[in-house]
Amino acid sequence: MKIGLEIHAQLNTKKLFCDCDTDLLDNPTKTIERKLHVTVSELEEVDRAAFEESLKGKKHVYEAFDTSCLVYLDEEPPHEPNEEAIETVLKVSLLLNADIVDQIHFMRKMVIDGSNVSGFQRTAIVGLNGVVETDYGNVEIPTICIEEDAARKDREEKDRIFWKIDRLGTPLIEIATSPSIKTPEQGREVALFIGNILKATKKIKRGIGTIRQDLNISIDGGARIEIKGVQELNMIPTYIKEEVKRQENLLKIKEELEKRKAGIGEIYDITDLFKDTKCKIIKKAEKILALKLKNFSGILGMEIQKDRRFGSELADYARKYVPGIFHSDELPGYGISEEEKNRVTEKLESDSFVIVASSKEKAEKALKEVIKRIKIAFQGVPEETRKPLENGATAYARPLPGEARMYPETDVPPYNISEELIEKIKRELPELPRDKKIRLMKQYNLNEENATKIMAYDPDFFEEIMREYSIKPTIFLKAVEIYRSLGCENLEDLKIVFDYISKNRLVKEGIEKVLEEFSKGNMDIERIIENHGLKPITESDAEEVIQRIVIQNRDVIEKKGERAVSVLMGECMKVLRGKVDGKIVNEILRREIEKIK
Amino acid sequence: MKRIRIRKGDHIYEGIEMPSVEEDYIVLKLDNGYNIGFRREGIDIEVIGEFEGYSKKIEWKAETKYRKDLKDVAILGTGGTIASKIDYTTGAVYPAFSPEELEAMVPEIFEIANIYPREIFQILSENMDVDKWIKIGKTVVEEINRGRGVVIAHGTDTMHYTASFLSFTLKNLNLPVVLTGSQRSSDRPSSDSKMNIYCSVKFATTDYNRVVVCMHGSMEDTFCYVHRGVKVRKNHTSRRDAFQSVNTKPVARVSYDGKIEFFEDLPEKHEGKTYFDDRIEKKVFLLKVFPGISPEIIDFLIDEGYKGIVLEGTGLGHVPSFLYDSIKKGIERGVTFCMTSQCINGRVNMNVYQTGRKLKALGVIPCEDILPEACYTKMMHVLGHTEEYSEIKRLMRMNLSGEITKDTVIL
Known part of the structure; x- marks a missing residue:
C-alpha cells in the first residue's frame, strides 16, 4: 500500500501577483466572456478527439468586482510576486526541515477547464527534501510549492460556465509528501502535523475550504487514485481504508470475471418492452437502451465500498450524459417490475444487463461510457481522480491528469533567495507546535488532553491570558469551550471575564451566564452580574x-x-x-x- | 541542451540545464517539469547526457485544399507574438507560420477563406523602420494583384504607424489590407490572437478596399472592431482592446461568429492595378513638445538635414514662445513644420490663442485632427512628392486617406 498526501492551504496575504485583497466577495459588478484555446501541440499525449469535444463551444464568463484589477483578468502582465506570501512559504519550508532553492522560478501549468482566466496556473518550487517525523516513522516532503488558487465556479448554464474571480490568484502553499505513508492513521497524523505547522505561521486563512487535502492511494496490483479536496482531517483514515477496500474488491472482480469468462454484448433498443411501465424515469424517456452483459450476475450489485456497488462505478461514468443507470442486480426495483425484468432477460438472452433511459443520443453515449468502464474492470483498477463523499466512500470525478505540461512563466523574473533572507526568517521562526505543546504541559502543569485542546484553540492567546490574569488553565478552557459552543469566535471578548474572575468580581460559576449574555450581544458585564446575582459573597x-x-x-x-x-x-x-x-x-x-x- | 547532475550538500538533483539570465546562477529543469535555480558557488555540476527537446517543428507537408467558393486571403507574417508557438522546455516563443501550424492554431480560418501564409520577416514591432514598411508595402501589392485580400500579422507596439504608412503609400487599393496582432501571447490558452486572426481573415474577404486594423473590441472574446489605419491608436499598454479609433467611429464590427456590421458605406472601387508609391522622404521627425523643451533640439534637427518636423503640440496646437526663433529659422531653410496635438482626442485650432496665431504666421501648418503618428507617415509621403511649401501645405491639409475628418463628431 502506498499513500501520499498533498496539502493545499490559502495564505492570508494579498494576491500572489497583484495587490488585490483575497477576501471572498458577493456582488460582481462586471462580467467578461472568454474562450480558452488549446492548440494541437499541447495535446500530443492527450486523447485529442475527446478533449476537443469537451471544449467545443464552452464559454467562460468571469465575474469580476469593483476591486478586481487587470492582472487576474489576464489583461495585464503579473506584478512582482507577493513577498509576504513567499516568506510564509519559506517559513513553512524551514519548519519542515526542507532545503530552500537559491532561485525561485515560476512556471505556467496548463489548466484549461476555465478555472484560471489565463489558461494556466502559476506555480514554483520553494523548498525541497523536507521531512516530517511521526510516531510511525519519518515521512519525506519532496517539494513545497507556492502557487495560485483558482477561480470559484459559480454555476453552469448550457454552453457557459460562470466563475467568480475573487479567489483566483490567492497564494497557496502546496506541500506534497512522498508515497511513504504506511497506515491510514499515519496519514491523519501527518496531515495534522503539517496543518499545525501551517497554523503556527499565522498567515494561513481560516474557514471552510482554506486547507484542502488530496490523498494519493494505491495498493499492489491496483492503481494510483487521487482523492481530491478532503477537508475533514479525522476522515482521512476512513477514506484511505475505504479506497484500499475498493481497490481490493475491484481486483477480486477482475479475477471473478476471468474465471466466469464474462463478456460485453451488444446494445439493444428495448423501448417497446416498457410501454406500460410504472417506473417514472423510464416512462418519461424517449429511448430505453440496454447493454447486454454475459455472466455479470451478482457482480454488478457487489458492494465494493461503503454503500457503493460495482454498478455505482458504472453509473459514475454514465453520469456525463444521464443522471443514472439501472442494472440487473438491483431489479426488480425503482418501479421496474419482475415481469419487465424477465422480458428484458428474455430479449437479451442474458440475466445481466445495464439499462439507460434518455434521448437516443445521450443513452448511446452513456452506454459507451459504461462499456469503457467495464472494459477496464477486466484489467483491474483505473487511474482516477475521485471526489470524497461524506460517508467515507468516493465517487469518480475524472481521469487522473497526465504529466502536467509546464513551461516557464516568462513574465515573472527569477526570484533570488539570499542567505540573509533565510537567516532573517530563521530568527523569526515560530516555535514548532509539538515543542510548544510539551513546553505548555510543563510550564502550566497541563495534562495531555488539555494541552491538545489549547493547541487547537490558540496557544498564544492562552499564554497571554496566563501572563495577564491570575486564573487557572481549566477556567480558560471552560470559558473558551462555552463561548465557542455558543457559536462565538472572538476570544478577545473573554478577557474582561478573566479580568473579573481574577479580581474576584465574578464567581467562576457565573461564566456560563455571562457568556450566554455576551453571545446575545449584551456585553455589559456589570449589569449581567447585577441582574443574575453573580457577585461573589464573602x-x-x-x-x-x-x-x-x-x-x-x-x-x-x-x-x-x-x-x-x-x-x-x-x-x-x-x-x-x-x-x-x-x-x-x-x-x-x-x-x-x-x-x- | 545538456542533461546534468548537481550535487549540493547531501543532495543530488538531476535535470536539463536551462538558459540562465543571471550568470551566477544555473537553472535546472527537474523531471517533474519545474525549474529551480542554484547559486553556482559551492555546487558540483556534472554533465550526464544530451537532451533534444520536446517540441518539434511541424514540417511543411502539402498545399491546403483550394475551395472555389471561398475568397483568397494572404496572411503576411512580420513577427510579434500573434503567430507563434511555445517551446515547452525554454518557454521561448518561436514563429509558427506554415499552413499546418496555422491550421493547428486557428483551423476555423480555413473554413472562411483559402489561406496563403507568407513570412516577410520576424521582428518585434518596436524594431520596425521605414525600409521594412516599404518591404511590407511591396509584398502587399504582390498579393493584392494576385487577387488576395491581405492580413498582416504584426507586433502591436507600432502597428498603427505601419497602418498609417500603408494607408498613404498603397495606391489604387483593390482589396482590404487588415493589420492585426496579439496583446496576450499566442502560447497562452487565453490568447486574443485566435479571435483577432479569425475576424481579420473574415474582414479581408469583404470589399472594403482600405488599410485597417482589426483587434479585440472589448475585454471579451466576442467581437473585434475594425479601425481605419490612419485613425487608430494603441491606447493601453496591455488590454486586448487597446486599439481604439480616435475622433471617429470604427469602420465595422466583426463578431466571433463571423457576422460583420459596417458603420459606414463601402469605399468606391478603383480601376487598374494596385501599386506601391515609393516616393518617400525619410528625414521626418516626430517631436513631442513639453514645458522644459529646449530650442537646441530643433536647431539640431535642422542641422541634421531633417526636411519635416511633426510637432506634437500642447492643447489646441501650441509650443513655448522660446521655440519661435528656431522654428522660424527652420522654415527659412525649407523645413516643414506641422502641428498636431498631444491631447490625442480633438482637433488642432491655431486661431484661438495668440501663440497659435503666431505659429501659423511663421508658417507652421495646422493639421486638423490628424493623429501625430499618422501625420508623421503622411509627411514622409507628401515630402516625397513635393518640396514646395504651398503644395506641401495644400496636401497636408487635404484629406488623402481618411486621416482628416471634417467635423469631430460626438462619440
Whole structure:
C-alpha cells in the first residue's frame, strides 16, 4: 500500500501577483466572456478527439468586482510576486526541515477547464527534501510549492460556465509528501502535523475550504487514485481504508470475471418492452437502451465500498450524459417490475444487463461510457481522480491528469533567495507546535488532553491570558469551550471575564451566564452580574447563610448525623450556587454541623 | 541542451540545464517539469547526457485544399507574438507560420477563406523602420494583384504607424489590407490572437478596399472592431482592446461568429492595378513638445538635414514662445513644420490663442485632427512628392486617406 498526501492551504496575504485583497466577495459588478484555446501541440499525449469535444463551444464568463484589477483578468502582465506570501512559504519550508532553492522560478501549468482566466496556473518550487517525523516513522516532503488558487465556479448554464474571480490568484502553499505513508492513521497524523505547522505561521486563512487535502492511494496490483479536496482531517483514515477496500474488491472482480469468462454484448433498443411501465424515469424517456452483459450476475450489485456497488462505478461514468443507470442486480426495483425484468432477460438472452433511459443520443453515449468502464474492470483498477463523499466512500470525478505540461512563466523574473533572507526568517521562526505543546504541559502543569485542546484553540492567546490574569488553565478552557459552543469566535471578548474572575468580581460559576449574555450581544458585564446575582459573597456572609440553614434543619442533623451533610449541601447550594465555591460551602457546612453535634 | 547532475550538500538533483539570465546562477529543469535555480558557488555540476527537446517543428507537408467558393486571403507574417508557438522546455516563443501550424492554431480560418501564409520577416514591432514598411508595402501589392485580400500579422507596439504608412503609400487599393496582432501571447490558452486572426481573415474577404486594423473590441472574446489605419491608436499598454479609433467611429464590427456590421458605406472601387508609391522622404521627425523643451533640439534637427518636423503640440496646437526663433529659422531653410496635438482626442485650432496665431504666421501648418503618428507617415509621403511649401501645405491639409475628418463628431 502506498499513500501520499498533498496539502493545499490559502495564505492570508494579498494576491500572489497583484495587490488585490483575497477576501471572498458577493456582488460582481462586471462580467467578461472568454474562450480558452488549446492548440494541437499541447495535446500530443492527450486523447485529442475527446478533449476537443469537451471544449467545443464552452464559454467562460468571469465575474469580476469593483476591486478586481487587470492582472487576474489576464489583461495585464503579473506584478512582482507577493513577498509576504513567499516568506510564509519559506517559513513553512524551514519548519519542515526542507532545503530552500537559491532561485525561485515560476512556471505556467496548463489548466484549461476555465478555472484560471489565463489558461494556466502559476506555480514554483520553494523548498525541497523536507521531512516530517511521526510516531510511525519519518515521512519525506519532496517539494513545497507556492502557487495560485483558482477561480470559484459559480454555476453552469448550457454552453457557459460562470466563475467568480475573487479567489483566483490567492497564494497557496502546496506541500506534497512522498508515497511513504504506511497506515491510514499515519496519514491523519501527518496531515495534522503539517496543518499545525501551517497554523503556527499565522498567515494561513481560516474557514471552510482554506486547507484542502488530496490523498494519493494505491495498493499492489491496483492503481494510483487521487482523492481530491478532503477537508475533514479525522476522515482521512476512513477514506484511505475505504479506497484500499475498493481497490481490493475491484481486483477480486477482475479475477471473478476471468474465471466466469464474462463478456460485453451488444446494445439493444428495448423501448417497446416498457410501454406500460410504472417506473417514472423510464416512462418519461424517449429511448430505453440496454447493454447486454454475459455472466455479470451478482457482480454488478457487489458492494465494493461503503454503500457503493460495482454498478455505482458504472453509473459514475454514465453520469456525463444521464443522471443514472439501472442494472440487473438491483431489479426488480425503482418501479421496474419482475415481469419487465424477465422480458428484458428474455430479449437479451442474458440475466445481466445495464439499462439507460434518455434521448437516443445521450443513452448511446452513456452506454459507451459504461462499456469503457467495464472494459477496464477486466484489467483491474483505473487511474482516477475521485471526489470524497461524506460517508467515507468516493465517487469518480475524472481521469487522473497526465504529466502536467509546464513551461516557464516568462513574465515573472527569477526570484533570488539570499542567505540573509533565510537567516532573517530563521530568527523569526515560530516555535514548532509539538515543542510548544510539551513546553505548555510543563510550564502550566497541563495534562495531555488539555494541552491538545489549547493547541487547537490558540496557544498564544492562552499564554497571554496566563501572563495577564491570575486564573487557572481549566477556567480558560471552560470559558473558551462555552463561548465557542455558543457559536462565538472572538476570544478577545473573554478577557474582561478573566479580568473579573481574577479580581474576584465574578464567581467562576457565573461564566456560563455571562457568556450566554455576551453571545446575545449584551456585553455589559456589570449589569449581567447585577441582574443574575453573580457577585461573589464573602466567606463570612456565606457562613451566616449556612448557619441559618443548619439551625433550621437541626432535626435532620440529629437524625442522620454525618450523613446530613449531603442533604443540607443541596439546601445550601440552592442559595449559594454561583456565588461561593462549592468546596468552601462544603467545608463551612461540615464545620457548622460538627458544632451542633 | 545538456542533461546534468548537481550535487549540493547531501543532495543530488538531476535535470536539463536551462538558459540562465543571471550568470551566477544555473537553472535546472527537474523531471517533474519545474525549474529551480542554484547559486553556482559551492555546487558540483556534472554533465550526464544530451537532451533534444520536446517540441518539434511541424514540417511543411502539402498545399491546403483550394475551395472555389471561398475568397483568397494572404496572411503576411512580420513577427510579434500573434503567430507563434511555445517551446515547452525554454518557454521561448518561436514563429509558427506554415499552413499546418496555422491550421493547428486557428483551423476555423480555413473554413472562411483559402489561406496563403507568407513570412516577410520576424521582428518585434518596436524594431520596425521605414525600409521594412516599404518591404511590407511591396509584398502587399504582390498579393493584392494576385487577387488576395491581405492580413498582416504584426507586433502591436507600432502597428498603427505601419497602418498609417500603408494607408498613404498603397495606391489604387483593390482589396482590404487588415493589420492585426496579439496583446496576450499566442502560447497562452487565453490568447486574443485566435479571435483577432479569425475576424481579420473574415474582414479581408469583404470589399472594403482600405488599410485597417482589426483587434479585440472589448475585454471579451466576442467581437473585434475594425479601425481605419490612419485613425487608430494603441491606447493601453496591455488590454486586448487597446486599439481604439480616435475622433471617429470604427469602420465595422466583426463578431466571433463571423457576422460583420459596417458603420459606414463601402469605399468606391478603383480601376487598374494596385501599386506601391515609393516616393518617400525619410528625414521626418516626430517631436513631442513639453514645458522644459529646449530650442537646441530643433536647431539640431535642422542641422541634421531633417526636411519635416511633426510637432506634437500642447492643447489646441501650441509650443513655448522660446521655440519661435528656431522654428522660424527652420522654415527659412525649407523645413516643414506641422502641428498636431498631444491631447490625442480633438482637433488642432491655431486661431484661438495668440501663440497659435503666431505659429501659423511663421508658417507652421495646422493639421486638423490628424493623429501625430499618422501625420508623421503622411509627411514622409507628401515630402516625397513635393518640396514646395504651398503644395506641401495644400496636401497636408487635404484629406488623402481618411486621416482628416471634417467635423469631430460626438462619440
